[in-house]
Amino acid sequence: MWEHRCKVAVSGVGFSRVTRSAEVPLAAHALEAVQGAVADSGLAVSDIDGLATYPELPATGHAVVDGITIVSVNCMMAMLKLSNLSWHVQVETVNIGGAVQQAVNALLAGVCRYAVVWRAMHNPKGTYQNLPGTYAQGPSQFTAPYGFGGPGQGMAVAYTRWLERHGQDREKMATLAVTQRRHSHKNPHAYFCGQPLTREDYLNSRMVAYPFCLYDCDIPVQGAVAIVLTTADRARDLRPRPAYIAGYGQRLAFEVAGRIGSLSSYMEGGRSSSRLTWERSGLSPKDVDVAQIYDGFSASVIYGLESYGFCKEGEALDFIQEGRMELDGELPLNTFGGSLSTGRIHGLWHIIEGALQASGRAGERQVEDVNVSFVGASAPIVQGTTFIFVKEPY
Amino acid sequence: MTSLPRANILARVPEPRTGPDVTAMSDWSRVTRPIPVPNEWTKPFWEAAKRGVLALQRCQACKHFQHPPYATCVRCMATDLAFEPVSGAGTIYAYTIMYHAGDKRFAAAIPYASIIVEPDDAPGALLAANLLEAPYTEAKVGRRVEVVFQPLNDDFTLPQFRLARDTR
Ligand SMILES: [Zn+2]
Numbered sequence: 017m018w019e020h021r022c023k024v025a026v027s028g029v030g031f032s033r034v035t036r037s038a039e040v041p042l043a044a045h046a047l048e049a050v051q052g053a054v055a056d057s058g059l060a061v062s063d064i065d066g067l068a069t070y071p072e073l074p075a076t077g078h079a080v081v082d083g084i085t086i087v088s089v090n091c092m093m094a095m096l097k098l099s100n101l102s103w104h105v106q107v108e109t110v111n112i113g114g115a116v117q118q119a120v121n122a123l124l125a126g127v128c129r130y131a132v133v134w135r136a137m138h139n140p141k142g143t144y145q146n147l148p149g150t151y152a153q154g155p156s157q158f159t160a161p162y163g164f165g166g167p168g169q170g171m172a173v174a175y176t177r178w179l180e181r182h183g184q185d186r187e188k189m190a191t192l193a194v195t196q197r198r199h200s201h202k203n204p205h206a207y208f209c210g211q212p213l214t215r216e217d218y219l220n221s222r223m224v225a226y227p228f229c230l231y232d233c234d235i236p237v238q239g240a241v242a243i244v245l246t247t248a249d250r251a252r253d254l255r256p257r258p259a260y261i262a263g264y265g266q267r268l269a270f271e272v273a274g275r276i277g278s279l280s281s282y283m284e285g286g287r288s289s290s291r292l293t294w295e296r297s298g299l300s301p302k303d304v305d306v307a308q309i310y311d312g313f314s315a316s317v318i319y320g321l322e323s324y325g326f327c328k329e330g331e332a333l334d335f336i337q338e339g340r341m342e343l344d345g346e347l348p349l350n351t352f353g354g355s356l357s358t359g360r361i362h363g364l365w366h367i368i369e370g371a372l373q374a375s376g377r378a379g380e381r382q383v384e385d386v387n388v389s390f391v392g393a394s395a396p397i398v399q400g401t402t403f404i405f406v407k408e409p410y
Numbered sequence: 411m412t413s414l415p416r417a418n419i420l421a422r423v424p425e426p427r428t429g430p431d432v433t434a435m436s437d438w439s440r441v442t443r444p445i446p447v448p449n450e451w452t453k454p455f456w457e458a459a460k461r462g463v464l465a466l467q468r469c470q471a472c473k474h475f476q477h478p479p480y481a482t483c484v485r486c487m488a489t490d491l492a493f494e495p496v497s498g499a500g501t502i503y504a505y506t507i508m509y510h511a512g513d514k515r516f517a518a519a520i521p522y523a524s525i526i527v528e529p530d531d532a533p534g535a536l537l538a539a540n541l542l543e544a545p546y547t548e549a550k551v552g553r554r555v556e557v558v559f560q561p562l563n564d565d566f567t568l569p570q571f572r573l574a575r576d577t578r
Contacts, residue, residue: 147513150445157446158478159538161568164524165512172506173526180551223521226507272480275536276526279504 018263018296022409024120025251025258026243026371028057031205034239034359037139038084042238046087046136047095049242057244058255059130064244066122066131067092067104068115073138074360075236077146087136087240103128110266112364113393113401117264119245129246135364136240144236159276168233168313171395172225174279175315179227181279182330186227189314190218191336192349193231193356196311199343200353202381207237207359232314237359241368248409259371259389259405262299265292267400279319285400286323286392293402294325299388301325304404306373306383307347308366309392311354320392324402348383363393367403374405434545440518445566451479454493459567464557465493466532475532496531498557499574503528503536505549523549527571543572 030052032045054061071086082091089106103122107114112135119131145165152160164170179186197213200206213231221230251258268288271281294300301324309320318332326347327335341349352358352369370391372378391403448456451467458465466475469483470490482489505525511517523546527537541549542558554574561567 145512147444151447152444153447154449155478156444157448157452160444160513161446161562162524162538162540162570163441163443163508163513163516163519163522164538165516169506169508169512169524173504173524176506177504177551223507223509225510225512226521228506272476272478272484275478276538278536 017298020124021262021297022260022406023248024123024245025248025260026367026375026405027246027251027254027256027258028053028055028059028244029368029372030054030056030242032240034205034207034237034361036207036235036237037141038238041084042136042138042240043083043087043091043095045238045240046092046134046242049136049240050092050096050132050134053132053134053242053244056256057130057246059244061096062099063130064096064098064132065100065102066119066128067098067101068107068119068122068131068133070107070112070115070135070362072108072111075138075140075144078140085138085140087134092134103131109399110401111394111399112362113264113367113403114266114399116243116245116364116367116393116403117266117401120261120264123245123247129250131245132242133245133364134240134242135362137237137361139236139238139360164276168228169225170276171313171315172228173276174282174319175227177279178315178318178330184330184333187219188333188337189232190215192311192314192317192341193218195336195341196350196354196356199351199381200357202379203352203358206353206357207235208353208357228313228315231356234312234355234360237361239359239361241361241364243364243368243371256377257375257407259374259407260409262388262404262406262410263293263295263297264404265289265296265402268292282319282395283323283329286319289400289402290324290392293404297404299404301390303388304347304390305386305388306351306370307349307390307392308352308354308369309350310363310366310394311350311356312360312362312395314356316395317350317354319395324390324392343381343383351378351381351383363391363401366391366393370403370405374407376407434547436519436522436540436546438519438522438540438542442515443562443568444513444515445562451481455479456566458493458495459559459569460565462559462567463495464498464529464569465495466529466535467491468494475529475535477532477535477537496529498529500527500529500537500555500557500571502526502541502549502551502553502555504551505541507546507549521546525549525555525571527555537569539569539571541572542570548573
């Protein structure tokens with residue numbers, strides 16, 4: 017077990033307003049989320065001395081303009097003017113979960129006391145993906161000439177392999193989309209809060225990239241979320257009940273750029289990340305009371321459930337049936353509605369919900385008697401990270 | 411474990427009953443494809459394709475084939491890599507059918523099958539392609555396919571795939 021388990025905690029969470037596309041510069045969303053997380057902790061902005069983010073803009077072909085389409089650490093430094101700032105980082109290889117892990121490490125190293133991590137996501141007006149022009153450079157030379165464009169298609173190919181290898185049926189995925197949407201009605205920050213989705217809506221929706229229909233894809237939005245992390249002893253002095261980080265991991269397998277469609281790589285990525293998390297925490301899937309598993313595209317949940325060890329390969333779509341993912345089910349899953357309901361803000365939302373469930377602060381959607389709360393914060397192969405939050409340190 | 415009633419997953423797509431269903435043929439005639447830009451690692455692939463040969467990068471130390479090309483052998487880390495021809499026979503490892511034109515230049519072909527092919531001679535090397543000369547509904551994991559060469563312009567030829575002769 018990890019000697020540093022339960023020594024760092026999430027002590028505050030914050031949310032910005034969410035709009036379908038950009039109406040105000042993204043920096044305003046990021047600032048709102050960060051200020052919200054600091055206020056939730058009962059701290060003042062001037063107490064913050066550590067900053068971390070993953071600022072990537074997933075909408076391809078759009079200009080990267082700091083403060084408008086991304087919010088970098090530099091941008092946040094300029095806005096907050098933190099007199100006590102002592103540490104900051106911006107990560108690239110492991111998405112927002114990696115920024116959270118770096119903040120954990122910095123707190124354990126004692127180089128900052130209160131770190132804030134934010135994820136701000138831009139949705140440009142008009143076309144989301146502007147694909148390569150006349151020429152296909154780099155890894156895309158082997159994919160773009162064949163009409164592969166956008167991440168949905170790259171994930172869809174692994175999904176057909178999973179479906180046909182295991183003799184499975186994509187209609188079972190309706191349960192995930194419908195249940196998550198129902199969960200989101202108890203999450204006022206979710207983009208689709210209050211908008212019903214039925215099984216029939218799912219089954220009749222238009223196909224985007226078979227096997228993905230419209231409701232298998234998260235909706236691009238403009239918005240931001242943030243958390244405050246601090247050491248466990250400091251967290252206990254703050255207003256909210258802490259969510260202790262009992263372990264974390266990151267994917268140790270990676271594909272050569274441009275190789276697509278490999279289902280086995282998703283599985284290897286997820287297994288490697290979760291193995292670290294189980295070993296560090298000393299826990300196993302059967303100890304988990306509630307799980308948040310990244311669902312930017314619905315099939316990511318399959319790869320997560322299977323590679324993290326919650327069910328056997330080929331069984332994930334059966335596993336989520338029979339009420340098992342409901343708030344009172346065997347494994348309540350994506351209890352905030354998932355990205356499919358909040359809109360595309362990446363895995364920091366999953367981390368926030370994991371922390372809220374562990375600390376008993378999830379409000380109407382709180383699962384009863386949670387001690388162990390699991391998070392898979394990105395698609396396992398792409399930039400996968402995993403976390404375990406607990407209510408009671410051990 | 412529960413077992414829900416199985417339904418036709420492509421309910422709104424006509425299934426071919428006898429012979430190819432022309433309504434499920436993608437129209438590639440009005441598609442302008444992006445043109446590949448070879449680099450130091452990928453040039454031999456495109457040069458071979460232009461000659462009508464499917465050649466993949468092979469580690470000269472452990473004989474492992476890999477695609478896309480890379481700086482080192484992803485199996486043994488050797489740097490002695492060379493392109494060698496493969497037979498062009500393979501299976502569909504995975505596929506997707508595109509109903510939404512992510513790339514607008516492909517709008518005329520929708521719906522179309524983008525497939526991932528694993529060549530017999532190069533297990534683990536995964537090539538993107540389109541399924542040509544068949545309705546897109548014929549794309550299935552495990553189907554046998556063979557390479558065909560589709561000229562893009564005077565300089566470039568795309569390796570593509572069609573159903574293998576004995577399965578057509
Ligand atoms: Zn080798």
